[in-house]
Amino acid sequence: MSRKFTPFILLLLFAMLLAACGGSADEPEAADTDTADTASTDEAMDEEMADEEMADEEMAQSVEVFSWWTGGGEAAGLEAMIGVFAEKYPDIAFENAAVAGGAGTNARAVLATRLQAGDAPDSWQGHAGQELIGTYVAADQLEPVNFLFEENGWLEVMPETLIPLISQDGNIYSVPVNIHRANVLWYNPTILSENGIDAPASLDEWFAAMDALQAAGMDAPLAMGEQWTALHLFETVALASLGPDAYEALWDGSGDWGSAEVTAALEDFAKVLTYVNSDASALSWQDAAQLVVNGDAAFNVMGDWAEGYFREIGFEPNTGYGWAAVPGTGGNFQFLSDSFVLPKGAPHRDAAIAWLTVAGSIEGQDAFNPVKGSIPARSDADRSLYGEYLLSAMDDWASNRVVGSLTHGVVANDAWKSEIDTALGLFLADGSIENFQTALVAGCASSGPCQ
Amino acid sequence: MRFNKDRMLAVALVSPSILAVFIFVYGFIAWSGRVSLSEWVGLLPNYEWAGFSNYANLLQDPRFQIDIRNTVIFTVLFVGGSLLVGLGLAVLLDQGLRGESFFRSLFLFPMAISFIVTGVVWRWLMNPATGSRISGLNLLFDNLGLDFLISRWHTTPQWGIAAIAIPAIWQMSGYTMALYLGGLRAIPESIREAARVDGATELQIYRFQILPMLRPITLSAMIILGHISLKVFDLIVAMAGKQVALDVPAIYMWTTTFDGNFYNRGAAIGMMLLLSVAVLVIPYLWYTLRTEAKV
Numbered sequence: 111m112s113r114k115f116t117p118f119i120l121l122l123l124f125a126m127l128l129a130a131c132g133g134s135a136d137e138p139e140a141a142d143t144d145t146a147d148t149a150s151t152d153e154a155m156d157e158e159m160a161d162e163e164m165a166d167e168e169m170a171q172s173v174e175v176f177s178w179w180t181g182g183g184e185a186a187g188l189e190a191m192i193g194v195f196a197e198k199y200p201d202i203a204f205e206n207a208a209v210a211g212g213a214g215t216n217a218r219a220v221l222a223t224r225l226q227a228g229d230a231p232d233s234w235q236g237h238a239g240q241e242l243i244g245t246y247v248a249a250d251q252l253e254p255v256n257f258l259f260e261e262n263g264w265l266e267v268m269p270e271t272l273i274p275l276i277s278q279d280g281n282i283y284s285v286p287v288n289i290h291r292a293n294v295l296w297y298n299p300t301i302l303s304e305n306g307i308d309a310p311a312s313l314d315e316w317f318a319a320m321d322a323l324q325a326a327g328m329d330a331p332l333a334m335g336e337q338w339t340a341l342h343l344f345e346t347v348a349l350a351s352l353g354p355d356a357y358e359a360l361w362d363g364s365g366d367w368g369s370a371e372v373t374a375a376l377e378d379f380a381k382v383l384t385y386v387n388s389d390a391s392a393l394s395w396q397d398a399a400q401l402v403v404n405g406d407a408a409f410n411v412m413g414d415w416a417e418g419y420f421r422e423i424g425f426e427p428n429t430g431y432g433w434a435a436v437p438g439t440g441g442n443f444q445f446l447s448d449s450f451v452l453p454k455g456a457p458h459r460d461a462a463i464a465w466l467t468v469a470g471s472i473e474g475q476d477a478f479n480p481v482k483g484s485i486p487a488r489s490d491a492d493r494s495l496y497g498e499y500l501l502s503a504m505d506d507w508a509s510n511r512v513v514g515s516l517t518h519g520v521v522a523n524d525a526w527k528s529e530i531d532t533a534l535g536l537f538l539a540d541g542s543i544e545n546f547q548t549a550l551v552a553g554c555a556s557s558g559p560c561q
Numbered sequence: 562m563r564f565n566k567d568r569m570l571a572v573a574l575v576s577p578s579i580l581a582v583f584i585f586v587y588g589f590i591a592w593s594g595r596v597s598l599s600e601w602v603g604l605l606p607n608y609e610w611a612g613f614s615n616y617a618n619l620l621q622d623p624r625f626q627i628d629i630r631n632t633v634i635f636t637v638l639f640v641g642g643s644l645l646v647g648l649g650l651a652v653l654l655d656q657g658l659r660g661e662s663f664f665r666s667l668f669l670f671p672m673a674i675s676f677i678v679t680g681v682v683w684r685w686l687m688n689p690a691t692g693s694r695i696s697g698l699n700l701l702f703d704n705l706g707l708d709f710l711i712s713r714w715h716t717t718p719q720w721g722i723a724a725i726a727i728p729a730i731w732q733m734s735g736y737t738m739a740l741y742l743g744g745l746r747a748i749p750e751s752i753r754e755a756a757r758v759d760g761a762t763e764l765q766i767y768r769f770q771i772l773p774m775l776r777p778i779t780l781s782a783m784i785i786l787g788h789i790s791l792k793v794f795d796l797i798v799a800m801a802g803k804q805v806a807l808d809v810p811a812i813y814m815w816t817t818t819f820d821g822n823f824y825n826r827g828a829a830i831g832m833m834l835l836l837s838v839a840v841l842v843i844p845y846l847w848y849t850l851r852t853e854a855k856v
Binding site for chain 2: 215218219222223225226245246248249250251329336337387388389390391392401406524525527528529531532534535536538539545549557
């Protein structure tokens with residue numbers, strides 16, 4: 111009888127051994143971040159069991175990078191950058207820990223759980239701005255990467271306006287890979303020319319154009335998708351209605367969410383929604399964008415990652431799709447930036463630094479951005495690699511006034527953003543502008559800078 | 562009780578799971594309760610005492626009011642629908658028709674599918690698009706000339722949650738049928754015959770004999786379906802994503818905790834969910850334990 115159980119007991123002992131090894135392996139890594147002295151940790155490791163050292167050596171050959179790039183141009187861009195990484199660091203295995211879910215909501219939940227459990231990936235994707243600063247820097251999870259910027263000369267080639275947004279108290283906390291534009295109006299050039307409509311430049315022109323299309327028999331000239339795409343639409347319409355000064359004032363606490371100007375912006379947004387497809391909540395952003403190129407809708411407001419998607423499904427710029435700034439936001443570049451971070455206590459810190467070096471390099475950015483459909487954070491990129499839309503975005507980035515995006519983490523921290531998202535969801539359900547504004551005022555007071 | 566070798570082995574084998582249950586179930590319930598009484602907002606824990614303010618805020622929260630409304634509508638339709646359809650199928654199968662086992666499996670199969678799969682499939686079937694993009698059930702209705710049946714399904718304003726109950730009923734009515742069928746088979750034929758001798762019609766037999774005798778089955782089914790209904794999350798997320806119009810407490814708990822880092826509010830929603838399920842399950846457990854003890 112007892113002989114039967116011997117294998118189980120051995121298994122149990124083995125499991126306990128593994129657990130013990132896992133625990134002790136953490137300690138030198140924690141020391142690592144304080145002293146950055148790898149030699150002494152290596153010595154410490156030598157004193158440990160021989161097979162543990164072997165396991166550690168094996169694991170030093172990999173880097174786990176966490177992102178929400180799982181589909182379309184995003185995943186293809188990541189693959190291209192992984193290709194560059196594999197060339198430069200052939201002995202480091204790349205572990206792609208991507209989690210699917212619109213705009214990264216699912217991925218961030220997984221990441222939060224892992225961070226609380228002390229199981230940080232080696233690096234993760236985060237939107238530059240308050241999303242990183244308000245959440246991860248506030249929780250003391252990130253290591254400053256100023257040394258990378260200085261060693262690689264990135265400060266000279268990255269836009270000056272970007273650095274303050276990814277910094278706190280002079281510490282830079284992430285390596286931006288790209289710049290996206292949020293306030294882009296995509297349109298179907300064929301439908302517009304058939305109806306004698308030019309790309310609208312103001313909200314009033316836009317309303318007139320959509321009225322004309324509705325009169326011509328198109329029920330829903332504006333394509334929209336699930337709730338976060340409504341939030342995206344809302345931030346661009348708010349910028350159009352308020353103008354950049356009042357828009358930025360709302361985020362730094364100097365503006366009044368209860369003002370008549372905000373009411374007017376909400377009314378404009380409510381009017382925009384009257385042109386939207388009735389099945390919006392059942393569509394992803396890709397579904398909604400596809401309605402435009404397929405000719406089922408004339409307009410769609412989406413970030414410029416939609417351009418990568420349009421090309422991937424076989425449409426050509428200017429013939430298949432056209433673009434303009436969201437009406438009323440011309441001269442403004444409402445931006446967001448994907449960036450990668452160096453967590454405190456990264457399991458494989460050297461490999462993570464290698465990944466960040468590639469992410470900030472010209473080769474990495476020129477591999478990633480043309481495929482993903484974004485412009486590089488660096489100004490010295492090879493312009494010959496970029497298509498017509500991206501070149502126009504590069505020119506606008508250099509000349510326009512830069513404002514931040516709400517939906518994509520630049521201007522508000524996660525808590526505030528989620529309160530605004532709830533307020534918007536309630537508005538989509540009940541249509542009450544008054545309740546919407548009350549909730550926005552309350553959200554800024556409870557989770558934003560308003561007191 | 563002697564402590565022989567077998568007994569010690571049994572205790573040794575059971576104790577890890579008892580320990581695990583205490584830590585991972587009751588320990589975490591207590592921890593969630595503590596978090597729900599704290600000021601924890603943000604990535605890192607903050608156990609500053611907040612009293613019951615998180616609960617008080619929730620009760621005034623318009624989103625949570627939508628959650629309660631949606632849960633009530635969904636529960637009434639889902640539990641009621643599953644019981645009716647399940648009972649109907651069970652009575653039909655009980656007529657001793659040929660190929661009964663085939664139909665029994667057929668109706669039971671949807672239960673083997675996860676709610677996520679059901680949600681994805683029914684998302685296609687209940688596509689609310691109209692005009693040239695019409696598809697799914699709406700396309701079928703259109704082709705059959707049954708235009709009046711064309712629906713916006715879960716995108717219907719105010720009542721979208723009712724459409725979500727349809728796939729849920731589809732999935733769980735087979736299970737309810739199996740429960741009822743077991744109950745029907747346990748009723749001796751002599752009772753029906755006695756009623757027939759007394760001149761009762763078949764309808765009267767079901768009304769006055771069979772249904773009252775099935776009451777314990779109905780109760781069990783209501784408890785099982787009810788707690789599924791209160792905790793529904795995956796079906797709605799798979800069908801409609803996370804949108805406030807179709808929000809339920811479980812989804813609010815998820816978004817507020819992980820998107821907004823409101824761990825205190827998320828824990829409070831979790832405790833209220835637990836409480837609502839407990840209100841349903843504990844009287845039932847008490848009742849069954851008491852009746853079992855009698856037998």
